[in-house]
Amino acid sequence: MGRIFNFNAGPAALPLEVLREVQEELLDFDGTGMSVLEISHRSPAFEKVLQDTKSDIRDLLALPEDFGIFFMAGGGSLQFSCVPYNFLSEGKVAAYADTGSFSDKAFQEAEKVGKAVKVFSSKAQGYDRVPRPEEIRLPEQCAYLHITGNNTIEGTEYFDYPETGDIPLIADMSSEILSRPFPVEKFSLIYSGAQKNIGPAGTVLVLAKKDFVAGRDKKLPVMLNYETMLDKDSLYNTPPVFAIYIVGKVAKWLKKQGGLAAVETVNRKKAALLYDLLDTYPEFYKGRAAKDSRSIMNVTFNLPSKELEAKFAEEGKQQGLGGLKGHRSVGGIRASIYNAMPLAGCEALAAFMEKFYKDNVK
Amino acid sequence: MGRIFNFNAGPAALPLEVLREVQEELLDFDGTGMSVLEISHRSPAFEKVLQDTKSDIRDLLALPEDFGIFFMAGGGSLQFSCVPYNFLSEGKVAAYADTGSFSDKAFQEAEKVGKAVKVFSSKAQGYDRVPRPEEIRLPEQCAYLHITGNNTIEGTEYFDYPETGDIPLIADMSSEILSRPFPVEKFSLIYSGAQKNIGPAGTVLVLAKKDFVAGRDKKLPVMLNYETMLDKDSLYNTPPVFAIYIVGKVAKWLKKQGGLAAVETVNRKKAALLYDLLDTYPEFYKGRAAKDSRSIMNVTFNLPSKELEAKFAEEGKQQGLGGLKGHRSVGGIRASIYNAMPLAGCEALAAFMEKFYKDNVK
Numbered sequence: 078m079g080r081i082f083n084f085n086a087g088p089a090a091l092p093l094e095v096l097r098e099v100q101e102e103l104l105d106f107d108g109t110g111m112s113v114l115e116i117s118h119r120s121p122a123f124e125k126v127l128q129d130t131k132s133d134i135r136d137l138l139a140l141p142e143d144f145g146i147f148f149m150a151g152g153g154s155l156q157f158s159c160v161p162y163n164f165l166s167e168g169k170v171a172a173y174a175d176t177g178s179f180s181d182k183a184f185q186e187a188e189k190v191g192k193a194v195k196v197f198s199s200k201a202q203g204y205d206r207v208p209r210p211e212e213i214r215l216p217e218q219c220a221y222l223h224i225t226g227n228n229t230i231e232g233t234e235y236f237d238y239p240e241t242g243d244i245p246l247i248a249d250m251s252s253e254i255l256s257r258p259f260p261v262e263k264f265s266l267i268y269s270g271a272q273k274n275i276g277p278a279g280t281v282l283v284l285a286k287k288d289f290v291a292g293r294d295k296k297l298p299v300m301l302n303y304e305t306m307l308d309k310d311s312l313y314n315t316p317p318v319f320a321i322y323i324v325g326k327v328a329k330w331l332k333k334q335g336g337l338a339a340v341e342t343v344n345r346k347k348a349a350l351l352y353d354l355l356d357t358y359p360e361f362y363k364g365r366a367a368k369d370s371r372s373i374m375n376v377t378f379n380l381p382s383k384e385l386e387a388k389f390a391e392e393g394k395q396q397g398l399g400g401l402k403g404h405r406s407v408g409g410i411r412a413s414i415y416n417a418m419p420l421a422g423c424e425a426l427a428a429f430m431e432k433f434y435k436d437n438v439k
Numbered sequence: 440m441g442r443i444f445n446f447n448a449g450p451a452a453l454p455l456e457v458l459r460e461v462q463e464e465l466l467d468f469d470g471t472g473m474s475v476l477e478i479s480h481r482s483p484a485f486e487k488v489l490q491d492t493k494s495d496i497r498d499l500l501a502l503p504e505d506f507g508i509f510f511m512a513g514g515g516s517l518q519f520s521c522v523p524y525n526f527l528s529e530g531k532v533a534a535y536a537d538t539g540s541f542s543d544k545a546f547q548e549a550e551k552v553g554k555a556v557k558v559f560s561s562k563a564q565g566y567d568r569v570p571r572p573e574e575i576r577l578p579e580q581c582a583y584l585h586i587t588g589n590n591t592i593e594g595t596e597y598f599d600y601p602e603t604g605d606i607p608l609i610a611d612m613s614s615e616i617l618s619r620p621f622p623v624e625k626f627s628l629i630y631s632g633a634q635k636n637i638g639p640a641g642t643v644l645v646l647a648k649k650d651f652v653a654g655r656d657k658k659l660p661v662m663l664n665y666e667t668m669l670d671k672d673s674l675y676n677t678p679p680v681f682a683i684y685i686v687g688k689v690a691k692w693l694k695k696q697g698g699l700a701a702v703e704t705v706n707r708k709k710a711a712l713l714y715d716l717l718d719t720y721p722e723f724y725k726g727r728a729a730k731d732s733r734s735i736m737n738v739t740f741n742l743p744s745k746e747l748e749a750k751f752a753e754e755g756k757q758q759g760l761g762g763l764k765g766h767r768s769v770g771g772i773r774a775s776i777y778n779a780m781p782l783a784g785c786e787a788l789a790a791f792m793e794k795f796y797k798d799n800v801k
Contacts, residue, residue, distance in 0.1 A: 081472035085479045090678055096466055096474050103462040104455075106465065110761065112458050114639040114685070117447045117762065138775065150513040150641070154676035158660035182661075189658045272677055275554065277476040278511070279641045279679035298520035300513050300545075301660075315634055318450055318643035323476070359697045383739035407571050433796035 079102075082422035085400030086229050086375060087252065088272040090435065091416040095326045099371030113322050118315050127311060130325030137337055138261055140284060148311040149281045150300070153251045153270040156281060157183040157302045160223060160247055160266070161190035163293055169220035174197045174213065174239070177204045177228035178406060183249060187223070196222070202229040203407075206370035213239040221245040221265070227253035229273070230404040232411065233370040238263055245289060247390060253330060254282065255372050256416055257341035265289040266303070271320060274376070274415045275327050279320035329394055340416055347414045347423040348373040354430045361434050363370050365409065379409040386410055389433055444784035447762030448591050448737060449614065449635035452779040458658060458669055459687045466663030475684050479675050485684075489673060492687030499690060499699055500623055502646065508672040510683050511630075511643045512662070515613045518547040518630040518643060521663045522523070522609055524657055531582035536575065536601070539566045539590035540768060545611060549585070552800060558584070565769075566593040568732035575601040583627070588616035591635070592766040594773065595732040600625055607651060615736050616644065617693060618778055619703035627651040635736070635767040636756050636777045640766045641682035674765035693778065702778055709776050709785040710735040716792045722798050727771065741771040751795055760788055 081088040099113075106113040107122050117124050131146045140146070147154070165171045173184040175198035187193035195214055197208040207228070215222060222241050229232040229252040238260065239246065245265035256271035266285040272278040285303060293304040305313050309320070319349070319357060334340050352371060355364040355378055365377040380386045389410055390401045402410035414423055447450040448552055463565045468475040469484050478484050493508045502508070511517070515524045525551060535546040537560035549555035559570040569590070577584060584603050589596040592615040599610065600622065607627035616631035625631070628647040634640040646662040647665060656665040667675050673683070696702050714733060717740055727739040751772055752764045765771035776785055 078470060080467060082476055083473050085473075085477065085482075087677065088477055088479060090477050091474065093466075096476065098478075100462055100465040103465065104458055105442060109758070110441060111445050111447075112453065112456065114461075115445055115447070115450055117450060118640065119767070120447075142539065151517065152512065152676045155513065155662040158662060162660070174465065186660060190612070207525065244473050276481065277681050278677045279682060296519070298524070298548060298551065298663075300517040300520060312516045313450065315632065315640045317682070319639050320641060320679070397472070405481070 079397075080257055081397045081423060082418070083211050083399050084412045084414065084418070084422075084426070086404065086411060087270070087415040088278045089273050089413055091277070091323070092327065092330045093240060095323065095330055096394045097325065098326060099292055101315055101341065102181045113213065114319055116318065118312060118318050123318055126322050126325050128365055130321060130328055133284070133325065133328035134255070135200045137255060137331055138284070141262060143286055143288065144261070144284050144286050145290070145307040147306045148316055149268075149287075149306055150279070150317055151282055151283060152278070153179065154182070155301070155344065156249065156268040158190070159303065160221070161187040161193070161198065161298055162301050163303050164247075164288070165191040165193070166218045166244070167191065168381060169218050170194055170216045171296055172215050172222045173232045173423050174222065174224045174235060175200055176207045177231045179228065180223075180225040180229070183225070187377035203365065204228065205365065206232065206367035208235050208239070210237050211237070216393060217243055221247050223247045223249070226250040226421050227372050227374050229375050229413070230411075232366045232372045232375040234372035235348045252415070253372075255328070255337065255340075256344055256374060258337045263320070271324055273413070274417075276324035279321050280324065286346065316433065326394045327416075343420060344373050344414070344416065347418065347420055348376060350423045350427040351376045351412060351414070354427060354434075358434050359439075361438055374411045374413065374415055375413065377403060377409060383408070388395060388437070392433065393426070396425075396429055398422075440504065441759075443759045443761045443782070444760050444787055446774045446780070446784075446788070447778065448766065448773060449632070449773040449775050451635050451775055453639070454656055454689065454692045454779045455683070457685065457692055460497055460688060476681055478680065480674060480680050485680055488684050488687050492683060492690055495694060496617070496644070497691035499617060499693055500646070502619070503622060505650065506623070506646050506651050507650055507652070507669040509645050509647075510678055511645055511668055512641070512679055514640070514643060515630065518545070518611065519548035520574070521550070521665065522583070523549040523555070523629070524659055524663050525552040525652070525665050526607070526609075527555070527582045529553065531580050532556055532578045533582045534577050536570055536584065536586045537562055538569045538595060539593045540546070541590065541592070541611065542587040544583075545585055545587070559770040561787045566590065566595065567727060568729040569595050569597045570601070572599050572601050577603065577606055581606045583609050585609045585611070588612040589734050589736050591737050591775070592769060592773075594728045594734045594737040596734035596736065615734075617690070617699065617702075618706055618736060620699045625787065629793045633686055635775070636779075638686035639682050641679045643684065643687065689778075693711045705782060706735050706736065706778065709780065710738060711781055712785045712789040713738045713774060713776070713792070716789060716796075720796050720800075723800055724792065736775065736777055738774045738776065739765060739771060745770070747799060749783065750799070755788070755791055756796065758787075758791060760784075760791060781791070
């Protein structure tokens with residue numbers, strides 16, 4: 078079959094232009110006579126990939142010089158442990174804003190390491206929203222506040238970030254990084270699994286204030302030590318070469334789109350096409366997220382019955398709209414519309430939703 | 440330029456046949472209308488990749504049913520921490536055979552977790568050999584013995600494994616796994632970074648006795664917990680989909696070569712071509728490994744001077760023999776000749792060595 082519109086939540090769609098380039102140069106990368114899958118991580122060819130990737134990401138985010146950029150392995154889930162192992166010391170309390178399944182998992186890993194508290198939770202309301210800044214009260218002796226910037230499963234996203242003053246703010250931005258500009262200087266550390274907006278599964282982008290990661294405990298497992306990863310410039314051990322190479326290509330592609338402000342405009346337009354339908358037919362397309370928390374990356378909703386939801390996902394698939402089934406933990410429908418989803422994909426989905434409504438409304 | 444013979448130590452050469460298949464199907468995997476880089480790790484298409492890969496590896500190794508197979512992230516370096524975190528409890532002593540730079544790194548990670556001792560070390564002799572089985576004496580209250588099956592940097596390899604009786608034997612087999620048959624039932628757990636013999640950088644293959652990994656401490660960081668990784672069948676979180684997909688293709692390719700016994704025959708022939716030259720011109724090509732420890736994966740040697748070594752690597756490169764420089768920590772020359780290096784590559788290198796000797800001997 079031909080290429081479909083891929084609404085999967087992650088691993089997710091990549092820009093077709095990027096995939097074509099990868100395909101073309103797969104047997105001989107940059108005149109090395111080797112595939113990029115075979116080159117040494119210490120070769121000049123990869124060194125160039127790594128430095129270009131970092132520099133393009135720095136440009137895209139207008140990242141201040143006091144931030145370091147590095148790549149780690151193990152996905153967001155290993156980061157859930159890295160954060161408390163690095164920053165939750167004896168006598169301190171880690172604060173977590175609980176806005177979804179992944180926030181809760183991050184919290185559970187922190188609890189294994191030391192004292193952790195939830196300073197906000199929307200769990201009882203089915204994780205329908207993120208907190209407003211003024212709702213967050215930090216505990217005494219607070220080590221850091223951890224937030225999940227975009228909640229992939231639930232379809233909610235922060236647009237106003239908490240004010241934490243001197244307390245470090247740490248964010249999991251796996252599903253929205255590089256989808257729009259944001260005030261990066263408010264954060265001490267940001268980690269992002271690549272497999273949604275910026276690349277394939279297999280690497281995590283970390284942006285961290287250099288001062289914040291300096292002075293880590295030498296007894297940390299070396300692969301969890303942010304300071305080592307920064308000091309060794311992602312090359313303490315063999316990094317996931319291929320995944321970083323693709324992140325680099327995606328970063329170049331984002332620059333070609335006009336940078337993050339231009340990308341945000343398109344992303345908001347894409348999301349609006351779908352949310353407009355939820356607002357037009359609220360009894361049929363029942364949005365899961367509170368309006369002011371609506372994610373522009375993951376649009377989640379329910380239909381009047383499970384049968385209709387199954388029919389929606391199946392008919393969508395037959396029309397080349399793949400991956401619309403909601404996460405197995407919550408059901409319903411989810412359209413993930415990351416950077417690589419073209420506007421045409423959301424237009425096609427909106428047209429399908431309009432017709433599906435007309436065909437199926439009672 | 441055309442494809443070269445790639446003697447890099449890892450990331451390393453992959454079979455050209457595998458690379459061509461990957462290239463061909465890169466835009467549409469298995470009729471999904473998506474690239475394998477974009478498919479969900481919970482999709483039927485990836486589920487098939489994962490199960491086929493496991494089943495082919497089981498066939499190749501004749502792996503008994505009491506062993507589980509799973510994939511982890513973070514490379515060998517994260518495994519260095521996983522092993523003591525999982526198996527080194529209070530009051531126990533971890534034993535390490537120190538046969539190279541990576542053994543020593545593994546030992547250092549264990550020391551962070553609990554009591555660890557080196558029960559053998561060839562460090563003073565420049566890591567020229569691995570121990571004979573009878574040289575290993577295990578301490579009282581021994582948690583496990585950890586060995587490095589093949590020492591990539593030093594060019595030594597175990598062919599007779601220590602007898603540990605009831606004490607679990609754990610091995611890092613990152614650079615020799617699937618290069619020949621071996622008595623897997625002697626081991627409790629084996630881990631192998633994929634980027635040498637079996638795939639690209641980005642995933643680790645773990646073979647473990649199910650009984651051995653059962654009952655882990657629930658307070659372990661979840662991504663370090665072997666039991667969780669086994670129970671969740673490599674899908675606790677998003678695994679490195681693409682790296683596993685390539686490991687699967689390499690496993691199928693190995694079966695097509697006739698399985699591991701056939702692969703071993705070729706590998707031994709390849710190594711013999713090079714070691715024969717070391718034995719013929721021992722004053723010029725000075726082998727680093729003791730004869731009975733010679734690795735059939737990494738052939739390491741020195742030339743009479745650093746200048747000659749640099750000239751050797753450079754002239755080799757000009758003739759399409761890439762990656763011959765030794766590891767930056769030890770210098771010299773290293774030819775890594777993993778499964779994907781064809782016999783023709785070693786023949787070309789041997790011919791080059793013969794001529795280089797004649798042109799440069801005093």
